[in-house]
Amino acid sequence: MKTARFTCLAALAVTVFAAENNSFLLRNATVHPVSGAAIENASVLVVDGRIAGVGPKIAPKGKIKVIEGRGLHVYPGMIDSGSPIGLAEIASVRETVDAGEIGDFNPQLRALIAVNPSSEHIPVVRANGITSVLVTPGSTGGGRGAAAGSLIAGQASLVHLDGWTWEEMEIRRAAAMQLAWPVIRMPRGRGAGIEALLPGLAARRATFAEARRSQQQQVQKIQDFFDAARRYQTAKAAGESIQPDLRYEAMIPVLEGKLPLMITAVREREIREALAFAARERLKIVLAGVRRPGKTLEEIAKRNIPVVLGTTFVTPLEEDDPYDEPFTLPAHLHKAGVKFAFASFGVQFARNLPYQAAQAVPFGLPYDEALKSVTLNPAQIWGIDAEYGSIEKGKFADLIVTDGDPLEIRTQVKMMFIKGVPVDLESRHTRLYKRYSARP
Amino acid sequence: MRTIIPAAVLTVSALLAADVTVIRNGTIHTVTKGTFKGSIVILDGKIADVGEKVMTPAGARIVDAAGKHIIPGIIDAHTHIALDSINESSVSVSSMVDVTEMLNPESISIYQALAGGVTVCNSMHGSANSIGGRNVVFKLRWGADARGLVFDKAMPSIKMALGENPKRQGSPQGLQIPGLASPQNLRYPGTRMGVEDVIRGAFTRARAYQREWKDYETRKARGEKLLPPRRDLELEPLVEVLEGKRLIHAHCYRADEILMLIRVFDDFNIRGVTFEHALEGYKVAREIAARGHAASTFSDWWSYKVEAYDAIPYNAAIMHRNGVLVSLNSDDAGGAELMRRLNTEAAKVIKYGGLSEDEALAMITINPAKQLRIDRWVGSIETGKDADLVIYDKHPLSIYSKVEKVFIDGRQYFDRDEDMSRRPKIESEKEGLRKKVLEQQKQAAPQNRRPS
Numbered sequence: 001m002k003t004a005r006f007t008c009l010a011a012l013a014v015t016v017f018a019a020e021n022n023s024f025l026l027r028n029a030t031v032h033p034v035s036g037a038a039i040e041n042a043s044v045l046v047v048d049g050r051i052a053g054v055g056p057k058i059a060p061k062g063k064i065k066v067i068e069g070r071g072l073h074v075y076p077g078m079i080d081s082g083s084p085i086g087l088a089e090i091a092s093v094r095e096t097v098d099a100g101e102i103g104d105f106n107p108q109l110r111a112l113i114a115v116n117p118s119s120e121h122i123p124v125v126r127a128n129g130i131t132s133v134l135v136t137p138g139s140t141g142g143g144r145g146a147a148a149g150s151l152i153a154g155q156a157s158l159v160h161l162d163g164w165t166w167e168e169m170e171i172r173r174a175a176a177m178q179l180a181w182p183v184i185r186m187p188r189g190r191g192a193g194i195e196a197l198l199p200g201l202a203a204r205r206a207t208f209a210e211a212r213r214s215q216q217q218q219v220q221k222i223q224d225f226f227d228a229a230r231r232y233q234t235a236k237a238a239g240e241s242i243q244p245d246l247r248y249e250a251m252i253p254v255l256e257g258k259l260p261l262m263i264t265a266v267r268e269r270e271i272r273e274a275l276a277f278a279a280r281e282r283l284k285i286v287l288a289g290v291r292r293p294g295k296t297l298e299e300i301a302k303r304n305i306p307v308v309l310g311t312t313f314v315t316p317l318e319e320d321d322p323y324d325e326p327f328t329l330p331a332h333l334h335k336a337g338v339k340f341a342f343a344s345f346g347v348q349f350a351r352n353l354p355y356q357a358a359q360a361v362p363f364g365l366p367y368d369e370a371l372k373s374v375t376l377n378p379a380q381i382w383g384i385d386a387e388y389g390s391i392e393k394g395k396f397a398d399l400i401v402t403d404g405d406p407l408e409i410r411t412q413v414k415m416m417f418i419k420g421v422p423v424d425l426e427s428r429h430t431r432l433y434k435r436y437s438a439r440p
Numbered sequence: 441m442r443t444i445i446p447a448a449v450l451t452v453s454a455l456l457a458a459d460v461t462v463i464r465n466g467t468i469h470t471v472t473k474g475t476f477k478g479s480i481v482i483l484d485g486k487i488a489d490v491g492e493k494v495m496t497p498a499g500a501r502i503v504d505a506a507g508k509h510i511i512p513g514i515i516d517a518h519t520h521i522a523l524d525s526i527n528e529s530s531v532s533v534s535s536m537v538d539v540t541e542m543l544n545p546e547s548i549s550i551y552q553a554l555a556g557g558v559t560v561c562n563s564m565h566g567s568a569n570s571i572g573g574r575n576v577v578f579k580l581r582w583g584a585d586a587r588g589l590v591f592d593k594a595m596p597s598i599k600m601a602l603g604e605n606p607k608r609q610g611s612p613q614g615l616q617i618p619g620l621a622s623p624q625n626l627r628y629p630g631t632r633m634g635v636e637d638v639i640r641g642a643f644t645r646a647r648a649y650q651r652e653w654k655d656y657e658t659r660k661a662r663g664e665k666l667l668p669p670r671r672d673l674e675l676e677p678l679v680e681v682l683e684g685k686r687l688i689h690a691h692c693y694r695a696d697e698i699l700m701l702i703r704v705f706d707d708f709n710i711r712g713v714t715f716e717h718a719l720e721g722y723k724v725a726r727e728i729a730a731r732g733h734a735a736s737t738f739s740d741w742w743s744y745k746v747e748a749y750d751a752i753p754y755n756a757a758i759m760h761r762n763g764v765l766v767s768l769n770s771d772d773a774g775g776a777e778l779m780r781r782l783n784t785e786a787a788k789v790i791k792y793g794g795l796s797e798d799e800a801l802a803m804i805t806i807n808p809a810k811q812l813r814i815d816r817w818v819g820s821i822e823t824g825k826d827a828d829l830v831i832y833d834k835h836p837l838s839i840y841s842k843v844e845k846v847f848i849d850g851r852q853y854f855d856r857d858e859d860m861s862r863r864p865k866i867e868s869e870k871e872g873l874r875k876k877v878l879e880q881q882k883q884a885a886p887q888n889r890r891p892s
Contacts, residue, residue, distance in 0.1 A: 092745040121743065315775030319548045320870060322863055323555045323780075348743050355784070358839040409787040409839050429742075433754040433793075436722050437761075 022049040022397070022420030025060045029069025029401065034076055034375045035390035044074055046397040049420035054391055067401075072414060075371075075406050076390050077131025077398035079378040081308045082262075082288060082343030083350045085125060085133050086115030086159070086166075091348065100139035101150060105225050107250040109154030111137040112173050115166040121347050123427035126161040128351040129400040129413045131423075132171060134158050134343070134382060136262075138178045151222055153178040155250065156262060158382055160398075162418050175382045176262040176286060177254050181270045182218035184211045219273060226281055230255060257284045260382075262308065267317075268294035275299055286381060288343065291317050291329065297336045306381040307333060307340040309373075311349070312359040324363055330373070331364030341378035358407035370407060396420070459484050461850060462496050466505030466831065471512055471798060471805050472820040480510065482827040485850035490821055503831070503845070511801060511836050512821050513559025513828030513848065514782050517736045517808035518689065518716050518769035521563055521776055522547035522578075522589075529568035529609060532628060532638045535598055536673040537573035539565050543586040549776040550589075554580045554854045556780020557830040557843045560591060562812055565599040567691040570606045570629065570638040572599035574677060575689065577812055579828070582853050595813040597687035598677050602635050602697040603747050610634065636700050643708045646678035653679075681710060687813065688713040689736070693747035695723035702727055714811045716769070718759075719751035725762035734765035734811045739788040756803060757793020767808035787837040800837060826850075 027043040031054055045053040045064075060066055084099035091097070098114045115135055125133070138153025155174040163169035186208060232248035233255050253259035261283050265271040271293055278285040288308040293300060300307065309330060316325040333340050342357050344350040357370040379389025387396050400406060401415035416423040461482040468490065469475045481489040481497070489495070496502070520526045523542045528534040543563070553561065559580055565573035577594035610630025629635050652669045659666060680686035692698050692715050702724075705713060711732050715721060718735040719742070721728060728735060737759070742751035760766045768785050770778035778785065786800040809819025817826045827850035834841035846854035 090743055090746055090749060120749075313777060313781070315549075315552060315777050320866070323552050323859070348741065352740070355839050359781075362833070362840050362842040407839065409784055410790050410837065412791065429752040429754065429792075432722075432750060432752045433758070436725075437754075437758060439723075439726075 020065075021422070023047045024065040024067050024420070025058065026067045026069050026074060026399075026401065027058075027060075029072045029074050031074045031391060032371075033391040034371060035392055043069075044391060044397070044399065046399075046417070046420045049397055051391060051393055051395050051397050053393060067415070069401060071403070073402050073404060073406075074391065075129070075400050075402065076375045076388070077400050077416065077418065078129050078354060078374040078406070079341070079382075079389065080125075080130055080133040080344050080350055080353050080374075081341040081378045081381065082136045082156070082310075082345050083125075083133050083347060084111075084136055084139065085121050085161075085347050085350055086117070086119050086135055086169075087111060087137070088347050089116070089119055089121065099137060101137065101154065104151045104221060105247060106137070106150060106154045107152045107177055107254070108246040109137050110157060110173060111135040111154060112157035112159065112166055112170055115157070115159060115169060117163055117166055117169060120428040121350070122161050123424065124429055125350045126416060126423060127413060127425045127427050127430070128354065129402065129406045129416070130161060130351065130353055131398040131400070131416065131418050132158060132160055132388065133350070134175055134378070136178055136345075138180060138264075151180055151182070151218065152225070153180065155259075158384065160418050162421075162423050171384060171388070172382065174253070174259055175384075176260045177250075179222070179261055179263045181263050181265040181274045182215045182222075183266070183270055184208070184215045186211050219277075222277070226251075226255070254283060255281070257282060260284045260286045262286045262288050264289045266290065267292045268296055271296045271300075275303070275305070278305075279303075289345070290333075291326075293333075297332070297338065301337040304339070306377075307338055308343045308381070309333070309340050310343055310345045311352075311356045313349070313352070313356060327359055327363035330357075330360035330370075334365055334369050339377055339381065340373055341381050342373050354407045355409060361407075367407075374407075459850070460488075460497050460500040461503060461827075461847075462494065462500045463503045463505050463510060463829065463831070464496075466508045466510045467835075468821055469509065469511045469798075469801055469836070470821040471801050472822060475798070479505075480821065480827075480829065482829075482847070482850040485827055487821060487823055487825050487827050489823060505831055507833075508844065509832045509834065509836050509841070510821070511557070511783075511830050511832070512805045512819055512825075513830055513846065514557045514804045515767075515808040515812070515814075515819060516553070516558050516561040516770050516772075516779050516782060516804075517714065517767045517811050518771055519553075519561045519563050519776075519779060520566065520771070520773040521549040521553065521561065521779065523563055523773075526773060527566035527568040528573055529566070530627075532569050532606070533571040533642050533674060534565070534569050534573050535571050535642075535675075535677040537565070538576075539563060539573055540576040540590065543576055543578065543589060545584060545586045545589055549772065549774070549779075550580050551582050551854075553772075553776035553779045554582055554846055555843060555856075555859070556776065557783060557832070557836070557846060558776070558779055559828040559830070559846065559848050560809075560812075560814065560818055561779070562594075562597070562689070562808075564597075564689060567599070567601035567605040568609070570601060570635050571642055571678070572601060574598050574686075577814065579848050580853065581848055581851075591814065593814060593817055595687050596677075596680065596685070597689055597812075598681065599689055599691065600639065600701075601691035602701060603632065603691075603693050604745055605691065606635055606638075607631060632697055632700070635697070636704065639701070640704055640707075642675075642678055643682070643704070643710075646675045646682060647708070649675040650679045650682060682708060689716050690714070691716045693717055693719050693751075695720040699724050699727055702731055702733065705731070705733075714767075717771075719748055719755060721764065722752065722755045722758035723750075725759045725764055728759065729763035734767070734807075735759050736767040736769045736808065736811060738771070739768055739785040740792070753788060753792035756789045757795050760789075760793075760795060760799065760803075765807055765810055766803055767811055768803045769808070783832075783836045783841065784839050787839070790837065797837060 030040050031042040032038045042056050043058040045058050087099040089096035134156050136156045156176045158171040158175040159169040229248045229251035235242050263274045265274045286306050289310050312326050314326045357373050376389040379385040397420040399417045404411040463480045478492040479494045481494050522544050528537045562577045564575040575597045577591045578589040579591045609627040714734045721735045740753040756766050772779045782804045786804045789795045789800050806819035809815035829847045831845040832841045844856045
């Protein structure tokens with residue numbers, strides 16, 4: 001009884017508090033709006049979750065909460081442009097992984113509805129300054145998903161890394177449709193692969209021509225699926241009586257060029273095919289996982305196609321590539337005038353997103369571009385820049401307060417706000433740290 | 441502290457061998473003796489002098505390091521790079537095999553790691569079995585043959601493994617090859633209890649074998665005529681462990697299994713073991729430290745398997761504060777990915793746990809050197825040690841730094857400028873080869889049509 005009454009009181013207190021919990025004045029800090037130059041000794045005024053003012057001379061309005069920011073820096077919260085966070089907990093345990101459905105074409109799947117808001121990864125990742133993530137339904141290189149083979153994996157959703165339910169986490173239910181462009185798969189490298197251990201399979205090693213043919217069959221499958229979806233769209237628009245099909249329904253915004261198709265294409269050959277396909281089908285696309293654009297770079301730039309880069313923490317694609325090939329790629333894209341954002345494409349190391357971007361700076365990427373690639377650029381690419389991605393009047397207050405440059409490893413994130421509400425920076429890791437530091 | 445080498449000696453040597461290099465005016469992170477602006481004199485591959493002011497011998501090669509940072513060569517105590525095979529997983533105890541025979545000096549991972557400031561690494565047998573094979577410590581002397589890479593002063597060692605990996609072949613779900621997952625193909629052990637038994641059993645047999653040989657030697661010395669015991673190549677390396685001549689690097693995750701192994705080692709009087717990964721080492725840091733054992737861990741890996749779900753990035757800091765000798769490793773196999781950025785991995789122990797810069801750098805230099813028992817020669821910038829040095833353009837713990845030059849035994853093995861200037865030539869050579877292959881394919885095409 002006593003406990004129940006106490007709970008009621010506590011709940012009431014939270015509600016009352018929450019109503020004013022998204023308004024404050026953060027003052028005397030260095031503000032890095034990203035959309036413009038840093039402002040020293042500045043304040044950020046947040047009213048009802050939105051930024052109401054930024055600048056050196058902002059006086060607190062009435063009884064608003066004041067947060068002292070002396071010696072601290074304010075940045076927009078960072079955005080990870082691709083991770084199965086919330087869909088995958090322990091990479092090696094199938095039961096905890098919900099990324100990568102079975103089947104070639106699953107455009108009807110929505111990542112959002114399977115996001116586990118109590119995933120231990122969420123507090124771990126946000127503690128490093130990441131406020132939002134594009135949750136991808138496919139297994140794009142991160143962890144060991146169920147089926148790496150899906151062509152269309154489903155709808156990627158933009159979420160905030162905070163919320164009691166996935167509905168509360170939602171920013172955009174459908175932010176992109178995820179497609180993996182088929183690759184020519186050849187056995188690579190020296191040594192015995194698993195197929196060599198099994199005598200029956202060893203003889204079945206595909207020749208290049210066979211691998212190429214199989215890849216072209218996959219490409220044709222994509223074309224056929226789009227054609228079928230297009231016929232469905234036409235029939236529906238003409239008011240014909242058709243059996244509703246959730247897969248084709250989900251394709252309509254893609255065919256209309258409203259929902260971006262996020263195409264994973266690593267090498268020049270796949271990128272060229274994907275570009276030609278998108279032009280033919282008049283699609284709005286974003287290229288993902290690009291590593292070797294080669295001569296397509298010019299076209300990517302000319303057609304203003306944004307790119308999502310995976311982690312820079314990889315070894316060169318080929319043995320005889322320059323040792324710094326993964327580190328210099330972002331600078332090449334920048335020089336070519338391509339807009340890009342970074343994705344962790346994983347869960348375990350998603351918190352290292354800022355370092356992924358920073359790693360390109362000593363290898364030619366201007367610092368400001370590195371910062372943009374995890375803030376304003378992803379907001380623009382995913383079409384949420386009217387409300388997110390920089391510290392500007394009118395935008396939501398997704399903010400981080402740090403003791404320095406958030407792309408530098410040693411920097412600590414001191415505070416985080418999502419839509420102006422303070423977010424807990426404790427996690428499974430800090431809890432275990434405290435518990436075992438205090439072992440008697 | 442600083443040994444003053446008479447200028448005369450230096451000059452004479454310089455004239456004779458002309459093998460003197462002076463790295464001048466850099467910020468020197470000695471790791472063991474502080475950080476200061478100064479210079480390093482390298483003579484015949486060794487650090488002859490280091491200090492704020494040194495004497496520059498005539499004829500010395502000068503490397504201007506003004507505005508640069510110098511650290512001792514990075515040591516990775518746990519990798520599997522440059523090995524043509526890693527696991528002999530058909531048996532639970534594979535101490536009879538040695539990865540040294542598998543060392544591939546042409547592996548590009550050596551160069552990649554070198555370009556990331558690594559000068560020494562311990563390339564190990566895998567974790568498929570409770571007691572694995574023997575390991576190899578080598579210097580990243582890119583261009584040398586396999587024998588020339590090996591750092592022969594390092595103490596021999598053997599790999600061991602606990603938990604999920606050695607259990608895998610004892611579980612039907614764990615077998616990787618479809619069709620072979622039948623019970624008769626299972627390999628003992630399949631539980632952590634069984635892992636303990638395999639290890640305890642092996643050392644019990646090793647002790648008996650050791651006694652057999654001692655008896656034989658005693659009786660032979662007494663003049664008895666008798667046959668020697670049959671040699672056992674599986675047990676010999678374990679006898680070396682019992683005699684303190686061979687180190688153990690034991691792969692482990694959970695606190696319970698770490699404690700289990702400490703107790704097994706107690707029973708066999710084995711000290712100074714390095715627990716590899718030890719992601720839950722922070723839970724039993726005190727027990728690890730009490731027996732003088734060490735730990736080589738990751739900065740921030742977690743959640744990739746169940747036994748890594750309680751892993752925290754504060755692990756290194758907690759263990760260090762409890763007196764455990766801690767190093768950070770890459771565990772790289774195929775390519776040198778993490779290996780080439782161990783400097784920024786070290787920065788994470790400052791972020792997570794608040795250690796100092798020197799403590800962070802120690803975890804990738806002097807601490808792994810101690811774990812491999814090579815700290816008399818490498819791991820810090822001190823007079824008399826091998827001139828294994830890395831020059832960075834910025835503070836090495838910053839993500840914005842990059843390696844400019846790497847020296848091993850005083851010889852420059854990596855230079856970023858040289859690497860860059862070589863690139864156009866390599867690219868045109870590659871292009872030429874590509875064209876040649878395409879032409880050959882065109883010419884060969886008609887002959888390839890065989891009747892089917």
